[in-house]
Amino acid sequence: MDCNPNTTDQEIVRLSLLDKNNYSCLIERYEAKLTRYIKRFSGLGDDSAQDVLQNTFIKAYKNLNDFDQTLKFSSWIYSIAHNETISHIRSQKNHGTNIGEFDQEALENIASELKLETKAEAGLLKEKVKKVLADLSPDYREILILSFIEQKDYAEISDILSKPMGTVASQISRAKKQFLEKANNLGIKF
Amino acid sequence: MSKLSQEVLSKIDQENIAPTPRWVFLLKSWVLWLVYILATLLGSIAFGISVFVLTNNEWDIHKYAPEGFIEYFLLSIPYIWLLGFGIFVFVAYYNFRHTKKGYKTKTSILVISNILLSIILGSTIYASGFGKKLDQTFQKQMPMYRKMIDVRYRAWVRPNKGLLAGEVIEIKNNNEFSINDFRDMKWLVIGEGMKNTGCSGLQVGAKVRIIGHPKEPGVFIANEIKPCACGSEMPGGHCGMPIPPPPPRF
Numbered sequence: 001m002d003c004n005p006n007t008t009d010q011e012i013v014r015l016s017l018l019d020k021n022n023y024s025c026l027i028e029r030y031e032a033k034l035t036r037y038i039k040r041f042s043g044l045g046d047d048s049a050q051d052v053l054q055n056t057f058i059k060a061y062k063n064l065n066d067f068d069q070t071l072k073f074s075s076w077i078y079s080i081a082h083n084e085t086i087s088h089i090r091s092q093k094n095h096g097t098n099i100g101e102f103d104q105e106a107l108e109n110i111a112s113e114l115k116l117e118t119k120a121e122a123g124l125l126k127e128k129v130k131k132v133l134a135d136l137s138p139d140y141r142e143i144l145i146l147s148f149i150e151q152k153d154y155a156e157i158s159d160i161l162s163k164p165m166g167t168v169a170s171q172i173s174r175a176k177k178q179f180l181e182k183a184n185n186l187g188i189k190f
Numbered sequence: 191m192s193k194l195s196q197e198v199l200s201k202i203d204q205e206n207i208a209p210t211p212r213w214v215f216l217l218k219s220w221v222l223w224l225v226y227i228l229a230t231l232l233g234s235i236a237f238g239i240s241v242f243v244l245t246n247n248e249w250d251i252h253k254y255a256p257e258g259f260i261e262y263f264l265l266s267i268p269y270i271w272l273l274g275f276g277i278f279v280f281v282a283y284y285n286f287r288h289t290k291k292g293y294k295t296k297t298s299i300l301v302i303s304n305i306l307l308s309i310i311l312g313s314t315i316y317a318s319g320f321g322k323k324l325d326q327t328f329q330k331q332m333p334m335y336r337k338m339i340d341v342r343y344r345a346w347v348r349p350n351k352g353l354l355a356g357e358v359i360e361i362k363n364n365n366e367f368s369i370n371d372f373r374d375m376k377w378l379v380i381g382e383g384m385k386n387t388g389c390s391g392l393q394v395g396a397k398v399r400i401i402g403h404p405k406e407p408g409v410f411i412a413n414e415i416k417p418c419a420c421g422s423e424m425p426g427g428h429c430g431m432p433i434p435p436p437p438p439r440f
Contacts, residue, residue: 062210063209068290
C-alpha cells in the first residue's frame with residue numbers, strides 16, 4: 001500500500017480491517033516513536049525493545065475492532081505499548097538500565113519544564129538529566145517522559161496509562177519533585 | 191515497507207492472526223455493564239434489608255439482656271447483609287473500572303457514588319416494603335437464615351445469658367411447659383414465681399420469649415414470659431392471632 005501521510009490513523013485502521021497489508025502504514029507511522037518511548041521508560045536494550053514493539057503491533061492488530069474512534073489512535077497504541085512493556089519487564093523481573101538517547105528538543109523540554117538552569121554545556125546537561133531519570137522510580141520516569149518528552153497532554157496520558165486526569169496531574173507534580181530530590185541526592189547541580 | 195512491518199505481517203500470515211470480531215468486544219462490554227447494574231441492585235437490596243432488620247430489631251431486649259446496650263447493639267448489626275452490601279459495592283466498582291472509559295473516574299468518586307446510589311435505591315426498597323418481604327421470604331425459605339443470620343434469633347436464643355425463645359410444644363401443668371427453641375433444642379421451662387407479661391395465655395404452638403436462667407441442660411427456670419414479638423417482625427410472633435382461653439396461670 002502507498003502510505004499517504006494525509007490519511008488519518010482512523011482511516012488506516014478501517015482499511016487495515018479490509019486488507020491487512022494496509023496495517024504496515026500504521027506500523028511505519030509509529031515504529032520510531034514507540035521504540036523511543038519503550039526504551040526511554042523501560043531502559044530495555046534494542047533486542048528486547050524490538051520484541052516488545054512487535055508484540056505491541058500484533059496485539060493492536062488483534063484488537064483493531066476494539067479501537068475507540070473517539071480516542072486518538074496514538075493514545076491507544078501507546079497504551080498497548082505501555083502494557084506490553086510492563087508485561088515484558090515483569091516476565092524478565094528486571095528493568096534495563098539504558099534509558100536511550102534524547103534529542104536536543106526533548107532535553108530542552110524537560111529542562112524548561114523542570115526549570116533547570118541550562119547554562120551547562122548541552123552534552124553535560126543531557127548526561128545529568130539521563131542520570132537522574134534513570135534513578136527515578138519507573139512510574140515517575142514514564143510520566144515525565146510522556147509529559148515532557150513525548151509532549152502528550154493530560155487527556156492523552158490519562159488514556160495511555162488508564163488513570164484519571166486528576167491522578168495524572170498529581171503524579172506529574174510528584175514526579176517533578178522526585179526528580180529534583182534525586183538530583184540533589186546524587187549531588188547533581190543544574 | 192520497513193523490516194518491522196514485514197516481520198509483523200509475516201507473523202500475522204504464519205499464525206493466521208485475525209482481528210477479534212467486534213461482537214466479542216461488545217459482548218464483553220455489555221457483560222461488564224450488566225454485572226455492574228446487577229451488583230448495584232443487589233447491594234441496594236442488601237442495604238434495604240439491613241435498614242429493615244435494624245429498624246425492626248427488638249430494641250427492648252437490651253433491658254433484659256445481661257450485656258449492656260452497646261454489646262446488644264453490636265450483636266444486632268446485620269453483619270451478613272452489610273458484608274453483602276460491601277461486596278456488591280466492590281463488584282460494581284470493579285466492573286465499572288473495567289468498562290471502556292471506567293479508568294477516567296477517580297476511585298474515591300466511583301466508590302462514594304456507588305455507595306450513595308445503593309443507599310438511595312436501598313432506602314426506596316425499604317420504604318416500598320420490599321425489604322420486609324425479602325426478609326420474611328428468607329426466614330420462611332431458608333432455615334439457615336433464621337438460625338445463623340437473623341439477629342433476632344441470635345439475641346433471644348442465649349439460655350446461658352438468661353434469654354430463651356421458642357415454640358411451646360407441650361403444657362405439662364400450671365408451672366411447667368416444654369418448648370423447642372429456635373435452634374431446635376428442647377427445653378423444659380419451670381415457671382415458679384414467674385410473671386406473665388403481656389401474654390394472657392399459652393397454648394401449644396405459641397411462640398414465647400422467656401427471661402430467666404438455665405438450671406441444668408434442657409431445663410430453664412423462667413422469671414418472666416412474653417409473647418413473641420408483639421408489634422415487631424419476630425418470626426412466628428402471634429400478634430394478631432386470637433389469644434386462646436383458658437390460660438394456664440403461672
